Amino acid sequence: MNPAKALRLSIVLFFHIFPIMKERKIRIEVGYGLEGIIPDGKAGRLLMNRLFPTFNRISPI
Incomplete structure (x- = not known):
């Protein structure tokens, strides 16, 4: 290809972990070719419904 x-x-996922400040950030970026398939709303739901709960279980602060 x-x-x-x-x-x-x-699709790129960014995980920023700041243990001293007890803060985490997750960001998702979708390539131009997938914007029609995965719009911002769907990406946001993916973060809220799947990634945040999983991330909290794996890496609690």
Whole structure:
């Protein structure tokens, strides 16, 4: 697959963990090619319903 096309069809998750401040942040970025399939609302629901609960179980502060 062409590397440029692979970037357009990708989802990137960013996990920022700050143990001293007891703070965590999760961000999801969707490639241009998937914006029609995974719009912002669906990505937000994915974070709230799946990733946040799992992340809290795995890495409680």
